[in-house]
Amino acid sequence: MSAPVTLPVSTGSASYEVVVGEGLLDTTGMHVSRLSDARACALVTDENIRPLFGARVTGSLRDAGLEVTEVVVPAGERSKSWAAAGSLLERLARAGLERTDLVVALGGGVIGDLAGFCAAVYLRGVDYVQLPTTLLAQVDSSVGGKTGVDLEAGKNLAGAFKQPLVVLADTQTLGTLAPVEWQSGLAEVAKAAMLAGPEQLEWMTRHADSLVAREASAVREAVLRAVRHKIDVVSADEREAGVRESLNYGHTLGHAIEQVAGYGVVPHGIAVAEGMRFAARLASRLLGAPADSGEAQERMLDSLGIERPTYPGDVDALVRAMHADKKARSGTVRFALVPEPGTFVAVPVADEVLVGELRRWIDDSEEGR
Numbered sequence: 001m002s003a004p005v006t007l008p009v010s011t012g013s014a015s016y017e018v019v020v021g022e023g024l025l026d027t028t029g030m031h032v033s034r035l036s037d038a039r040a041c042a043l044v045t046d047e048n049i050r051p052l053f054g055a056r057v058t059g060s061l062r063d064a065g066l067e068v069t070e071v072v073v074p075a076g077e078r079s080k081s082w083a084a085a086g087s088l089l090e091r092l093a094r095a096g097l098e099r100t101d102l103v104v105a106l107g108g109g110v111i112g113d114l115a116g117f118c119a120a121v122y123l124r125g126v127d128y129v130q131l132p133t134t135l136l137a138q139v140d141s142s143v144g145g146k147t148g149v150d151l152e153a154g155k156n157l158a159g160a161f162k163q164p165l166v167v168l169a170d171t172q173t174l175g176t177l178a179p180v181e182w183q184s185g186l187a188e189v190a191k192a193a194m195l196a197g198p199e200q201l202e203w204m205t206r207h208a209d210s211l212v213a214r215e216a217s218a219v220r221e222a223v224l225r226a227v228r229h230k231i232d233v234v235s236a237d238e239r240e241a242g243v244r245e246s247l248n249y250g251h252t253l254g255h256a257i258e259q260v261a262g263y264g265v266v267p268h269g270i271a272v273a274e275g276m277r278f279a280a281r282l283a284s285r286l287l288g289a290p291a292d293s294g295e296a297q298e299r300m301l302d303s304l305g306i307e308r309p310t311y312p313g314d315v316d317a318l319v320r321a322m323h324a325d326k327k328a329r330s331g332t333v334r335f336a337l338v339p340e341p342g343t344f345v346a347v348p349v350a351d352e353v354l355v356g357e358l359r360r361w362i363d364d365s366e367e368g369r
C-alpha cells in the first residue's frame with residue numbers, strides 16, 4: 001500500500017487539503033481532531049454506503065471523542081432535492097449540532113452536494129468534511145466547493161459555494177462500485193484529461209485497460225491527475241467567472257439528457273461523455289477544430305468502454321432543458337468547447353444553429369448504431 005498523497009487547495013475563501021490514498025476512512029477522526037474543535041458531528045450517507053463503510057467512519061470519529069449522529073438518506077439523485085435538504089437540516093437541528101460542530105459527507109456526489117449545501121446554510125454555515133466514495137466524487141464533485149440540490153426546473157439550481165475542511169479520497173472504497181458508476185466516473189476523468197492537455201489524454205488512452213480493470217496503481221494515478229487538474233482550475237477561479245467554466249465541458253448537453261430522460265435514468269458520466277462527443281462536433285463545425293483532436297477524444301472514450309446513451313425525447317425538449325440550466329446566459333445556451341486538448345473556449349450558440357446541429361448529430365448517431 002503506497003503512502004497517501006496530500007494536495008493543497010487554496011481558493012479566495014479557504015485553504016484545505018485533498019488527501020488521496022488507501023484506507024483513509026479509518027483516519028477520519030484523526031483528521032477532524034487535527035482541524036476542528038467540533039464536539040459532535042452528523043455523518044450523512046446513503047443506504048447503500050452505510051453498510052459498506054458507515055461503521056468504520058463512525059468508529060474512527062467516536063475514537064477521536066466526537067459524538068456522532070448518523071443520517072441515512074435513500075441512494076440516488078432523488079435525494080439531491082429541496083425536500084431532502086429540508087429534512088436533513090431538521091435532523092441537524094434535532095441532533096443539537098452547534099456552530100462549531102461538523103457535517104461529514106460519506107458517499108458519492110449526491111451526498112457531497114446535499115450535505116455540503118446543508119452545511120453551507122445550517123446556522124449560516126458549519127464546517128463539513130468530504131469522504132467521497134465514488135470515482136466521480138473523488139475526481140470532481142468533492143473538490144472545489146460547489147454544493148447544491150436540484151429543482152424541478154433543472155439540476156443544481158439551488159446551491160452555495162462552500163469549501164470543505166478537508167477531502168479524504170480513500171481509493172479502496174471504489175472496489176464496490178457498480179460497473180455503470182465506474183463508467184460514469186471514468187467519463188469525468190476523461191473530461192479532465194481533455195482539459196488538461198495531450199499528455200494526460202495520451203496517458204488515459206494508454207492506461208484505459210488498467211482503469212477499466214480498476215487496477216489500484218492506475219486508479220490512484222488517474223485520481224491524482226484529475227484532482228490536480230481540478231485544483232488548478234478552482235484555485236484560479238473559485239466562483240466560475242472564467243476558466244472554471246471549462247469544467248462544464250460535456251455538461252451542457254449532458255445535463256439536458258439527464259433531465260429529459262428523468263433524473264437517474266441516464267448516469268451522469270454517460271450523459272457527460274455524450275456531451276463531450278457532441279461538443280467535439282461543435283468545435284469542429286463552429287471553430288474549425290482539427291479532426292484529430294475529436295478523434296483522439298473518441299479513441300479515449302471508446303478505449304474506456306464508455307457507452308452511448310439512447311436519446312430521450314426530442315431535440316426541442318433537449319434545447320428547452322439547456323435553457324433552464326444555469327449555463328444559459330442572456331437567453332443563449334453556452335458550450336464549453338475544447339478545440340484541441342488543453343485549450344478551452346466558452347461559446348454561446350444561437351438556438352437556430354443548435355437545433356440544426358443537434359438534429360444532424362442525433363440522426364448521424366442513430367445511423368451509426
Ligand SMILES: NC(=O)c1ccc[n+]([C@@H]2O[C@H](COP(=O)([O-])OP(=O)(O)OC[C@H]3O[C@@H](n4cnc5c(N)ncnc54)[C@H](O)[C@@H]3O)[C@@H](O)[C@H]2O)c1
Nearest residue numbers: 048075076108109110111133134136137141146173176177
Ligand atoms: N459539486 C460538484 O462540483 C459536482 C461535480 C460533478 C458532479 N456533481 C454531482 O454529483 C452527482 C453524481 O454523483 P455520483 O455519480 O457519485 O452519484 P451518487 O452519489 O448517486 O452515487 C452513485 C451510486 O453509487 C452508490 N455508491 C457510492 N459509493 C459507493 C461505493 N463505494 N460502493 C458501492 N456503491 C457506492 C451510491 O449509493 C449510489 O447508488 C450528481 O448529482 C452531479 O450533479 C457535482
